[in-house]
Amino acid sequence: DIQMTQSPASLSASLGETISIECRASEDIYSNLAWYQQKSGKSPQLLIYAANRLQDGVPSRFSGSGSGTQYSLKISGMQPEDEGDYFCLQGSKFPWTFGGGTKLELK
Amino acid sequence: QIQLVQSGPELKKPGESVKISCKASGYTFTDYAMHWVKQAPGKGLKWMGWINTYTGKPTYADDFKGRFVFSLEASASTANLQISNLKNEDTATYFCARQDRTGWFAYWGQGTLVTVSS
Numbered sequence: 389d390i391q392m393t394q395s396p397a398s399l400s401a402s403l404g405e406t407i408s409i410e411c412r413a414s415e416d417i418y419s420n421l422a423w424y425q426q427k428s429g430k431s432p433q434l435l436i437y438a439a440n441r442l443q444d445g446v447p448s449r450f451s452g453s454g455s456g457t458q459y460s461l462k463i464s465g466m467q468p469e470d471e472g473d474y475f476c477l478q479g480s481k482f483p484w485t486f487g488g489g490t491k492l493e494l495k
Numbered sequence: 496q497i498q499l500v501q502s503g504p505e506l507k508k509p510g511e512s513v514k515i516s517c518k519a520s521g522y523t524f525t526d527y528a529m530h531w532v533k534q535a536p537g538k539g540l541k542w543m544g545w546i547n548t549y550t551g552k553p554t555y556a557d558d559f560k561g562r563f564v565f566s567l568e569a570s571a572s573t574a575n576l577q578i579s580n581l582k583n584e585d586t587a588t589y590f591c592a593r594q595d596r597t598g599w600f601a602y603w604g605q606g607t608l609v610t611v612s613s
Binding site for chain 2: 389422424430431432434437438441443475477479482483484485486487488489
């Protein structure tokens with residue numbers, strides 16, 4: 389199985405701060421990566437797919453980048469509504485596997 | 496609009512079975528596969544597998560072979576997850592999820608919490 393190592397596990401950011409979350413795959417996943425946000429008690433919401441494509445309706449402060457085994461999610465200007473858990477998901481090979489998650493809080 | 500509505504929370508004892516349903520609306524049920532995802536309390540997400548809603552053929556991730564069964568009630572646009580011989584480690588929220596045109600899980604049920612406790 390492809391292992392997805394996500395960092396950091398937790399992050400505290402000030403209003404307006406730019407933050408990055410990383411995911412490293414155990415092998416090349418050819419940009420078959422998505423990022424999700426999950427708020428407490430809710431279902432995950434798709435933010436970014438194919439490593440850098442913004443899902444419809446998602447604010448443009450979210451962006452994704454990366455290739456090969458290294459990927460990142462950037463939030464340019466932290467907002468209060470961005471608090472939550474963030475997960476990466478690789479869809480290159482079955483079984484699809486998620487990163488361990490990053491808990492993002494507003495400082 | 497596209498909706499996936501899951502059945503309510505369950506409290507079960509070890510060794511019992513549980514069946515969770517996921518009712519789809521707003522699209523043709525058989526046009527998209529249904530996937531299942533597990534989230535243990537305070538933990539990350541784990542993909543369990545999927546069911547072809549046209550043929551009914553299930554595919555299970557290795558960790559979910561044996562006690563887990565995906566099934567359909569296609570006439571009711573419903574996908575089901577049954578777990579038998581429940582163990583404490585099955586305590587989790589289970590989500591159904593559907594891909595969109597991008598190929599990624601864009602539609603999710605609200606989740607069903609299954610608690611296994613003696």
